[in-house]
Amino acid sequence: MDLFHDSPLLTGVRQMLGGFAQHQIRPIAIQHDQEESMPWELMRTAQKLGLSQTAVLDGRKKLTGVAEDPDPTKPKSQGRLAVIGSEELAFGCAGICLALGGSGLAASPVARMGTEEQKAEFKRLLAGDDEKGHIKVAAMALSEPATGSDISGLTTTATRDGEHWIIRGSKQWITNGQSAAVYVVWAQTEPAAGRAGVRGFLVARGTPGLVPGRKETKLGIRASETAQVHFEDVRVHKDMMLGSPAVPGEASGGLADTKKMLDSTRPVVAAQGVGIARAAYEFLLDRVRGGSLHGTPMASHQHIMFELADMQMEITAARLLTHRAAWLADHHQENVAEASMAKAYAAKVAQAVTTRAMVLLGEEALAPGHPVDKWYRDAKIYDIFEGTGQIQRRILSRQLTGMNPT
Amino acid sequence: MDFALDDDQQMIVDTIRRFADRDLRGWAADADRAGAPPDRLAHVAGELGFFTDAVPADAGGQLEAAYSHATRALRGFELGRGCPGLAALLETNVEPALAVGRWGSPAAKASLFASLTAGGLAALAHDSRGTLSVDADGAGGARLTGPLGPLPALAIASHVLLAKDGVLYLLDLAGVARIAVAPSSWRAARWATAELTAHAVAADHVVSRDPAAVAEVLAWARASLAARAAGVATAAMEHAERYAAERVQFGQPIGRFESLIRLRDDALTGAAAARLMALHAAWALDTHHPSAHDAASRARVLAGDVVTRATIDAVQIFGGYGFVNDYPVEKLMRDARPFEALHGDERLGRVLAQKAVI
Structure with missing residues (x-):
């Protein structure tokens, strides 16, 4: 088992992101830690290296210029690329690494469970700049004030209302929680079904009832934004439920x-x-x-x-x-x-x-x-x-x- | 051997515990955010006898007999339970006052005690890394050049007692520019750095040239740090225990999970041991026992380990809530650092000292 050297791609990514960490991240790390601020300019620069906010959806091609072998039986390199890149970026600054990759937390379930339409919508919502002139970011909204380790105890609910779901609840410790252009929020759709009833929804910023909450002051990783997010009867179209049952053969999305x-x-x-x-x-x-x-x-x-x-x-x-x-x-x-x-x-x-x-x-x-x-x-x-x-x-x-x- | 407190000691512990629980804990979060103590600290703590307790009564202070390091350790534990950053300010005058009171010249005493009895502060510095250079001035004094700090209380201190290469110097900081800094630890403790440039210390402000005196002063500081560290470790677990009793995950309070019980129990065992070692070191200092300096050093080694582990584990018990500043353990984890870092790496000092005599 050759963990490291079976592809020159891995060495190349290590060198590229190692240099980025040393020369671009390190010089600004302390400033963003002390200011508790996101490195917006660096995030824009990183996009040019393929570290886009939708990198998880784009696959490895954007980062390496080489697409994965479409043969599902062949070994992939996505996992190793991710760990090699993450070590280098965190070597520069863990908070900035999380700022660069925070949207990936939200993109992962979309990539894994989303329909093609949902993936396209997710990417559309992240295109361009936000009202502050920053690149757009996404947030994965799973944890709740009373639900940290035990994610089966979610209390945020989604209630069906015709063609829509009504989401109600609060989320805690959400990366990009204040700034996100799109949220992947997890809510209980069938309390009697327990874990099987928990589903993910795409919710765009500005949707009535979606209220970004207080930004947390944290011990560390302070260049990454963490905030509460409140969902006060947020109305979401049923097509925005990840892994919609309308798509036969797709993952359940639960x-x-x-x-x-x-x-x-x-x-x-x-x-x-x-x-x-x-x-x-x-x-x-x-x-x-x-x-x-x-x-x-x-x-x-x-x-x-x-x-x-x-x-x-x-x-x-x-x-x-x-x-x-x-x-x-x-x-x-x-x-x-x-x-x-x-x-x-x-x-x-x-x-x-x-x-x-x-x-x-x-x-x-x-x-x-x-x-x-x-x-x-x-x-x-x-x-x-x-x-x-x-x-x-x-x-x-x-x-x-x-x-x-x- | 009697582990019981006498009536006076018990009264002091009870009084300081009330002060720590009610005032210090109440002020701690705001003081941390502000990077400064509350205005009321000087008044309230002054009424409790802080700041001048090591200044001789005949110089306007409160010290009428031998100073009791045991009582100081008892009180330090309680202060650590309250707020380590504010505690650092409350304890900062002790070493300079005791050292100058014991070995200082009349001029040094006059200078320091006039300031302390008027509400001034002094700080202890140990040039453990040898970054300061000393030039003799030809008249028994010295000129000091190099960086000082970062040190708690330095931003507002009138004097610094500097331990360097077996000599104790009393630095009058009048006219010395200080740069106030805000480290992540003890943020209320008015830290600063200063750059000394041929800073003159007159012969009558060279407090002692006896390395044993330097060792004695550092032992006082180590015993005090150890006691406060044990208090911080205990406080972290007091907070964690309350939280763990209320927080329910997987259908039960997290305090019932065996792994978290172990974290808490091990931390409290360590804190109890560290407190006893600090008290033993203080007793040894009070009785001039030959093992006093070694006991103080060992107490600080253990207490440093314990407070680091306990505060990290308290954050762990709080989980995500421990990582944000809504609860006190995030601050306590930051505040644990100076107990191991101030005055140098204690283990390294012990290793080098023992290596030198083998």
């Missing part, structure tokens, strides 16, 4: 598909954790090379070098787990456990490496705007969003025995 989609995004999120850890590790390594401590080379101290050696081991292990999960997906093999392992371990490594880097740097890292302080704050979310560390271990436990431990 919560089960959403969970499969989360399985596919976990390696990508894990790769971002690897990118943060690598950023802190390389910062330290750079400091140690040529640095001195009370007149002796820093590199001569086991206290420092063994920490770096541990970091190198942990980052490498996290990256291998991440690439394995992506490789399995690219080769049409189930990767539920592998994706959870990668997500949980990469989150742990990101937190551990950034924490130890803070300690080794001492007072220096307390300075405002210090990158390691930022990476330390950014890392925490990787153990929380897209399924907490506890949820990943719950998935793994269920795989081991079939039971859900409590």
